[in-house]
Amino acid sequence: MRALVLAGGLSHERDVSLRSGRRVLDALRAVGVDADLRDADASLLTHLAAVDYDAVLVAVHGGAGEDGALREVLDIAEVPYVGSTPAPCRMAWDKPTAKAIAARAGVSTPGSVVLPHAAFRELGAAAVLDRLVGHLGLPLMVKPARGGSALGCSTVTKPDELPAAMVSCFSYGEAALVEQFVTGTEVAVTVVDTGDGPHALPAVEIVPVSGVYDYTARYTAGQTEFFAPARLSDPLSAAVAEAAITTHAALGLRDLSRVDLVVDADGMVQLLEVNTSPGMTETSLLPMAVEAAGLSFGELLSELLARAASRG
């Protein structure tokens, strides 16, 4: 097996991706895979033409790594890769679209509104924000409609915090997803399909020390407590697994994904977002779930690469 791990890219999550790439490379080499690591840059196609890889693993987060573009390029280069095809990636990457598709499949998701900057400019920010709070209530979570690693995300507990949250959000992207903030148990469920249909790995529960799972809490070891498996009752564990698999299937995802959910105070499971190129850093959730399932991270990735190669 000769594999290529792609990491880096030009998105805001480049640094996270480079960390993911290095961890994936180590894990693959530890299980005997002949793996290379390289950036997704202007020389990628030349490199792919020159080296005969069996399969590629995309560890590029954000932007081209998750919006389907990089996978389109791999498709036209006729190189097999682990993970979802371009169209489902596009749908998963756009949070409002993913929420709508999951909701149609019966998965609950917090009430939300999607607005581009232009809407505020044309209709008057103060009036729109006022109505937004009236419609959704408080607290709110403001996040870029497309993005990851909590970049540009803010929790809003008072109306006067909303304008700053919007400005912060729009510096990361053109459209903002303003969502009801759901208090509860936050979990991430990794969905894996090694040939026998998608199944859920144990949910990982996230308890940030600061109370907010922001960039710092995500990528500073020690700033978040994790429980893997999550401290959920058996019925709730089954419910989050089912919600994750339903979401994965409804979006038409392939091989692996990570579905982020929250279990609210009433025990209702609600979808927050879906990741088609989930983080694989030292502090990331997917590797924790793999370990909690009693599996080897390197062997699982190796198996997925072999599965991708067999599609090639």
Place this chain on the structure above:
Amino acid sequence: MPTPPGTAVTLDAFTDRYAQRTHGMTASEIRALFAVASRPEVVSLAGGMPNLSALPLDAVGKLMGELVQTRGAQALQYGSGQGDPHLRELICEVMALEGIAASSEDVVVTVGSQQALDLVTRVFIDPGDVVLAEAPSYVGALGTFSAYQAEVVHVAMDEHGLVPEALREAIAGVKAAGKRAKFLYTVPNFHNPAGVSLAEARRDEVLAVCQAAGLMVLEDNPYGLLGFDGPPTPAIRARGAKRGGDSDDVLYLGSFSKTFAPGLRVGWVLAPHAVREKLVLAAEAAVLCPPQLNQMLVAEYLSTQDWQGQVGAFRGMYRERRDAMLDALTQQMPAGTTWTHPAGGFYVWVTLPEGLDSKVLLPRAVTARVAFVPGTAFYADGSGRNHLRLSYCYPEPDRIREGVRRLATVLEEEVELRETFGATGPPTSLRSQSESPSPDLA
């Protein structure tokens, strides 16, 4: 092995054991964005890497080869904790160019002047002591002061550098608060990040104000020989010369990082003998001795090459880049933006139109493929949001013009966004402290 159910994992087994002073050392959203700036698609005006393209690498390589061949047993051995004696003599000749008369006995060679900063702070600062520093101030110094748990009190600057009256007020304020200030940290020439210099007329006054208050001056001068307009201004350390000797109230930091090569990590501190003794012991505790090979290479370079001519070539290159940046700023920047006009060094300090926040607009800039350092990196107290630092030292002039063009577009978009949402407070996100790029970013 899977963790038993109900067991918390923090992914850091040392969480409860870290020293208090490490608590701010967390992953930073801002710092992560600089990772993108290292890609060639991005015009990085963020880093501060000296431009070594004009350095005669053949000659340096030859010197290095000869050094190892002819004096390898010495060059590859431990050396003196105070630094190589021959290099220390040559350092005195370098300092003489800025009016300093010094004995090589009072020079301590350090691993870059950054280590000198560390040693001086270690020797003088107890937790809670006050350090006075310009507003804004060099981010690397702020990091050192923070590591030793000093409290930094910023002192206002204007286009002529540190404002003496503001210094008096700051000293009085510290005294009134019952705190003890130990020294004034200042970068008098071509300030990083402010791009201004302390006017010659103010140098005596700043020194006198500090002396009257019993404060030392820590004079950090990495850029002094990189002025574009005429000979260097005499150092603050040299001011006492009029009264029959250099001022012992000034500790002077120098560096070969900008005049020769930063990768060698050779800098120095000039200190009164009593202080010097302690600095040597502190240095030995930290690194035993500075790298002997690197010191000997610097000594050979200074002795055998036209190093001043080379510094002249650096000046010409940086001047051309400075001109490109100032020209582009004049042509491109939206109304309400102002900036400093450096007469040397690497940096331009930009003040943004009212209400803009450099930290918030960095992601937009990265999307537009241009990078800068938000002003907040240069303040110990989180202020500086409406400033940013641009460096012109590394990119080609055409790239600088393109970078400023991209930045102007970003600022215009941000102005429009602010007009939509009106004045806002700082965002609730962005809570980390490390906001400067790593040293290897161009």
